[in-house]
Amino acid sequence: MSANNTQFSIAIHLMAGLGYGVRADLTSTDLAGSVNACPSFVRRILSKLSKAGLVRTMRGKSGTCQLARAAGDITLLDIYEAVDAPKVFAVHSYPAQNLCPVSCGFKHMIDKVLENVQLSFEETLTKTTLADVIEEIKKGT
Amino acid sequence: MSANNTQFSIAIHLMAGLGYGVRADLTSTDLAGSVNACPSFVRRILSKLSKAGLVRTMRGKSGTCQLARAAGDITLLDIYEAVDAPKVFAVHSYPAQNLCPVSCGFKHMIDKVLENVQLSFEETLTKTTLADVIEEIKKGT
DNA sequence: ATATTTGTTACCCTAAAAGAAACAATTCCG
């Protein structure tokens, strides 16, 4: 499993871990255990979440992480943006063939299509909050 | 540029090339010129489009490709499905940590979220047809 | 028959992303 980008998914997992309620604050090692990834990688993602203001971290001895605000006030879009996950689809890049009208006009068109689709995707992400996610986890177990 | 999946984008390019109207039928080499990829790779994608019934191909000498139906009757979703492009986001896989409720319930939850988001994404793809795409290209040049 | 084209396979190369380790920066606590 690699050469995809799973940081969005992992970030949701981390946030759910922090919001679940076992304990209010956890260390990167605690979280790494739940995700089954190495603490260093977890910290890289946590750092992004912290910079985005979704997580409050404390350095130093007995340093921990906790949610910066209520789970109901955090949407999946917040998390998606925090980790700077890839777009919904990738566009091939190529040197335009000047003789071919499709080749010349394609970039402009596909950028427009991607923008529309991306916006629509992000709109749907706003409809689910971290609280919904946590509730669904509790329901499923 | 690699380790992304650009086949959806390339497939749209190919379909636009076929539907643009320069000529009704083109060879994989013609199309490869427009996309600026090697003919072999283009054929791999064309083959998928053909199997999905979006493109009609003819083998042998003076073999060609053409759209199997009107551009207005082909949506972006048809193309997306034909090339079996990746989902809107990837989910990390990991062995569940039995002690942790989040770890145990996460998979179920994230699959559900992905399904919802994916369906919504695909719904928006149905709203754009190949004819729209071609028109947009013509407008842009 | 021959030439030309699609269809398919196989292999290589590249780049993205995860895994891991190291170390700096910070802070608690004795």
Add this chain to the structure above:
DNA sequence: CGGAATTGTTTCTTTTAGGGTAACAAATAT
């Protein structure tokens, strides 16, 4: 003050998905 523990950041390695390319089988027009 000093040591221990934790986050933050960098660096390097490893893995792997996917594009690039070539080769060749299958098909068909001439």
